[in-house]
Amino acid sequence: MQISILKSKINKVRVTHCHKEKDDCCEIDGVLLDAANISKFEQLQIDNSTNGRVIITHAIRGKDNSGVISLNGVTANNCGVGDILTISSYASLDIRHLKNHNQKVCHVDEGNSLVKST
Secondary structure (H helix, E strand, O other): OEEEEEEEEEEEEEOOEEEOOOOOEEEEEHHHHHHHOOOOOOEEEEEEOOOOOEEEEEEEEEOOOOOOEEEEHHHHHHOOOOOEEEEEEEEEEEHHHHHHOOOEEEEEOOOOOEEEEO
């Protein structure tokens, strides 16, 4: 049996940009993507702690160490600069392998720089 399980999470990042004129996606600092083991074009669930909205989109890589968290296209209608987000990705996993699964959780500072990854 396959289940959907948390693969990785970037906790409490701040939105730095909202670009409604761009294609739908979430641009994320490359260092954070690597630390969270999130791939370019991977589907994301974004929970906006500021307004309670949940957004489904995909990741694109931003410049390393830029602190960028940019929601683009239609997804930009669901947030504002400064909003606090939790960005999560999920994977399908055979239940037999559940005991060996370890999700990545990344914590950032107020400038969206990686502080700790577990």
